[in-house]
Amino acid sequence: MMMEMVLSEEKAKENNINIDECYEKVDRFFEKRGIKKISKGVYQGNKKDFNTFMTAQWDLPESTWFLKIVDEWYFRYEGDTIEYREDALESYYRVEERYANYPW
Template sequence: MMMEMVLSEEKAKENNIDIDECYEKVDHVFEKRGIKKIARGVYQGVKSDFSVFMEVQWYLPDTPWFLKIVDEWYFRYEGDTIEYREDALESYYRVEERNANYPW
């Protein structure tokens, strides 16, 4: 399984956010949990790491910077080919919209 994210240099500049610092924060979160970084913004784990990926998927939008600068964000399972690839950003906004209708 993998998580991929692309943070926007342009959005980071507009919001006065250090994009390298943001990538380092995400790197640290994954590294601390034993997930391998394979490229900038791309993290790879195994099936037993599912809970870590879900934790990160729920944690990132709560940071004060992530939603301001993310351009692309995907969660995927892989075999010999990409078996399942979810647009995590689209999913996040879909869930947020659905939950907005509940009187929490």
């Protein structure tokens, strides 16, 4: 499985956010958990890393900066013959909308 993200330099400048620091934060999150960085914003793990990727999928949007500067964000599942690439950003907003008026 993999997580891919592209952070916007333009959005970062508009929000006075250091994009390199943000990538470093994400790098450290995955590195601490043994997830391999493939390239800038691309992280690869295996089945045992599922919980780590799910934690990232729910924790990143809770940061003060992520949703302000993310342009693309994908979570990719790979099996023996099946590959599924989910738009994690679209999924996040869909779930947020579904529960926006839920009386917690």
